[in-house]
Amino acid sequence: xxxxxxxxxxxxxxxDEVRIxxxxxxxxxxxxxxxxxxxxxPFQQRPNIEINILEAGGEPVAELSVVEALEPSMDFTMHIRxxxxxxxxxxxxxxFYSEIDAYEENNPGDESATEILxxxxxxxxxxxxxxxx
Numbered sequence: 001x002x003x004x005x006x007x008x009x010x011x012x013x014x015x016d017e018v019r020i021x022x023x024x025x026x027x028x029x030x031x032x033x034x035x036x037x038x039x040x041x042p043f044q045q046r047p048n049i050e051i052n053i054l055e056a057g058g059e060p061v062a063e064l065s066v067v068e069a070l071e072p073s074m075d076f077t078m079h080i081r082x083x084x085x086x087x088x089x090x091x092x093x094x095x096f097y098s099e100i101d102a103y104e105e106n107n108p109g110d111e112s113a114t115e116i117l118x119x120x121x122x123x124x125x126x127x128x129x130x131x132x133x
């Protein structure tokens with residue numbers, strides 16, 4: 001079966017060619033939640049995604065992980081873990097692939113999912129978006 005794409009920019013690409021097209025972070029009026037939207041190029045293999053929101057001093061105040069994303073565009077609501085959020089923030093996104101199967105064959109399994117993904121992950125793109133509350 002052949003798949004025809006009228007726009008070559010929309011043809012799914014291999015992992016090394018997947019890129020972040022957009023990352024947006026918009027705080028809700030309550031100041032405690034942030035709508036995070038992103039789009040990546042269409043992919044042949046499902047990527048992993050991490051999004052962290054950092055306050056101005058670099059401390060993380062919210063985290064989000066997507067394992068093997070199904071869609072190239074997604075929206076999420078992230079909750080800021082501060083009693084009275086205010087000031088400038090940065091949303092940082094990492095798009096990566098992992099070789100978990102190869103890792104599991106050689107390791108006892110006493111590490112967290114985050115540690116395993118960090119050790120096996122190959123970052124293919126990153127992006128940042130700033131916002132203020």
